[in-house]
Amino acid sequence: MWKDWIRPFVRPLPQWSTVAIAPPSQAVTATLRWDGKLVDVTADHTVAALKPLVIATSVDAGPHPVLEYYDSATGRWLGILHLVRMAPVVTENTSLALYHVAAGEHRCLGWPRRPWNAWLQNRLMLKHQAPHHLAMEPAAVQQLMIAYLCPRPVVLVSVGTPGHQNIFPMDLIGPLERSGYFSLALRSTNVSQPIMRDVRRVALSNVPAAMKATVYKLSEHHKQPLPDWNALPFPVRPSREFGVPAVAGALSIQELSIVHSQEIGSHTFFLCRVMSDEQLVKGEQLHHTPGFYQAYRRRWGMPFAEV
Numbered sequence: 650m651w652k653d654w655i656r657p658f659v660r661p662l663p664q665w666s667t668v669a670i671a672p673p674s675q676a677v678t679a680t681l682r683w684d685g686k687l688v689d690v691t692a693d694h695t696v697a698a699l700k701p702l703v704i705a706t707s708v709d710a711g712p713h714p715v716l717e718y719y720d721s722a723t724g725r726w727l728g729i730l731h732l733v734r735m736a737p738v739v740t741e742n743t744s745l746a747l748y749h750v751a752a753g754e755h756r757c758l759g760w761p762r763r764p765w766n767a768w769l770q771n772r773l774m775l776k777h778q779a780p781h782h783l784a785m786e787p788a789a790v791q792q793l794m795i796a797y798l799c800p801r802p803v804v805l806v807s808v809g810t811p812g813h814q815n816i817f818p819m820d821l822i823g824p825l826e827r828s829g830y831f832s833l834a835l836r837s838t839n840v841s842q843p844i845m846r847d848v849r850r851v852a853l854s855n856v857p858a859a860m861k862a863t864v865y866k867l868s869e870h871h872k873q874p875l876p877d878w879n880a881l882p883f884p885v886r887p888s889r890e891f892g893v894p895a896v897a898g899a900l901s902i903q904e905l906s907i908v909h910s911q912e913i914g915s916h917t918f919f920l921c922r923v924m925s926d927e928q929l930v931k932g933e934q935l936h937h938t939p940g941f942y943q944a945y946r947r948r949w950g951m952p953f954a955e956v
Contacts, residue, residue: 664794670858676800677798683714683715693824697913699916701749702785702792703748704716704732704748707827714748717729727755727798728754729755757798800953805854806851807853809892813844815875819833830921830922832919849906852888852904857935904925
């Protein structure tokens, strides 16, 4: 029993919890606050890049707003990101705000566990930091975890052309509600990035949580294209309008038409219109959220189901 008591003081919480949530997740509310104004952006903010860490939103909240997260069940304040406005994304029809994340903090853990856990996590990240130039600094990873207080769904993105086929997981996705856009932030080194910029259409398969192992295995296709659709360990079906192969057992399939793309730091930011949305079956979808938020929910007796 004493080992259970001492474990939190010698081991950090997992950075990420892989959880099963029936979409759309309503566990957390996100608000932008600036100059006495407050706007709900739960469905209107996404991560546009990791290095630097950039948030996109349809709301122009001035030069130095804060993004706050609240637990919907308890009403408690969970965390905050301090933002600094960057040059906007400008398209023919609209302008979207981009914000660099300057700082952040959370209150999912109490004192002194909160700073101690962050120190343990940061030490572990520095010890195992990837040697390439895209590795994020520990402080930025801590800020990214705060951005994931709104649990992020995991999808499989399908790209299909006569000379290139691929399918790979993404979670840097989401709606920008007020503008009517849906965004994807894809690492610019992804092998399908130039194809997506050229053909300007993809299909998203919102996959059940039970497919976790298969989904993670497909991460290898960020670096190499899929040799053949028949090589996949699950059946595919053509998407409704584009005919792009998508997961036959998906909860839903969305087809996106890419209307704008630009490189932002480490990532290519795609702005899309949803052309079709096939709701196939109800179920729990694979999501990512920070380990400290799962610990918060466990303390309140309402943890997400982990997979």
